Amino acid sequence: MVDRSFTDPSLAALYDTLNPWGPGDDFCLGQVMSAGTVLDIGCGTGRLLGRARREGHQGRLMGLDPAAAMLVRARAHEPGVEWVLGDLRSREWHGEFELAVMTGHAFQVLLGDEELRLALAAVRAALAPGGRFVFETRNPGARAWERWTPDRVREIPDGDGGVVRVWHEVESVAAGGERVTFTETFEGARWARPQVDRTTLRFLGADALDRFLRGAGFVVVERYGDWGRGPLTLAAPEIVTVAEPADRHNWAP
Structure with missing residues (x-):
């Protein structure tokens, strides 16, 4: 079920003001600009992909979100991006993207184990060989x-x-x-x-996150405790994860 703050147009209009562009957006923008094709899962108002396009990204950019009110704002940001209403279960994925991102702590709305496994399997299916999955979750510590x-x-x-x-x-x-x-x-x-x-x-800790990622065929290649690439400590605010398909690393669970 999508939160009311995303489905109500009067509340969706406040999202970017409540959540101004910050270091996390800069981090993810750098990832987007270095990838030729990008899937933004839970793209919200679309500011990440919209900015990437305005800054010269020439490749395929797709924003996916289950809240129509947010996508209305995304389309106003940048019409030159594919804005798709739905979630990871809305279609089959066939290795179309070099990068998949989940920003704004969207990963934390995956509440059940099976829901999380299905989402990770879909992300894995959407990634091309050598692709990357970048997301963050608040550190429970x-x-x-x-x-x-x-x-x-x-x-x-x-x-x-x-x-x-x-x-x-x-x-x-x-x-x-x-x-x-x-x-x-x-x-x-x-x-x-x-x-x-x-x-x-x-709120999943790093060990639990890694178990789910391994089960979906991912290996963690970078892990940070904040958007400045600081170490993950008990009190670090974030768990920033960069993962790749494990087959690229000849790894098996």
Whole structure:
């Protein structure tokens, strides 16, 4: 099920303001610009591929997202990209891409083991020989959810001269911190009442991630704890992973 903050046009319009371009986008843009064909899984508003095209990328760029409201904004960013409504199960993949990326912690919405296995198998099928899969997930050791509290309110412009107030509140932490359910609340003049979106994210540590990747035929070739390529430590904020098909490395589980 796609989060309401992505399917509601009034909330989707706030995404780029709430999540401004940052070091993670720079990291992924560098990966995109070095690949001839790119699949952006959960492309959202399309700013990564749109910017790549504007900066001179001449190859095939495809953005895939299950939220129509986000793709409306993506098509406004850059019409010269293939914007596809759906998810990894929407089609068969046949090694079309040199690079697959999942940004914005999209990997964490894959909650079940089987769902995650199917998604990784689809990514593997989409990659050409020598292709790469780049994604990030929040490091559970950093316990980011402990800072998702109602007293931490952000105020952003609503585009009409007003202000939108946004805050988070954790409802439950399950499986020893592996699954976190929380709400994101939007309050502003454009709505008669606050708009509330409920989300569950999965926090997998590096060892668990690697087991799933190995099972799908991947091997990790780069691993970082932040977007500056710092080491992965217990308190590092991210687990940034660059993986390749294992057959390129003569590796077997």
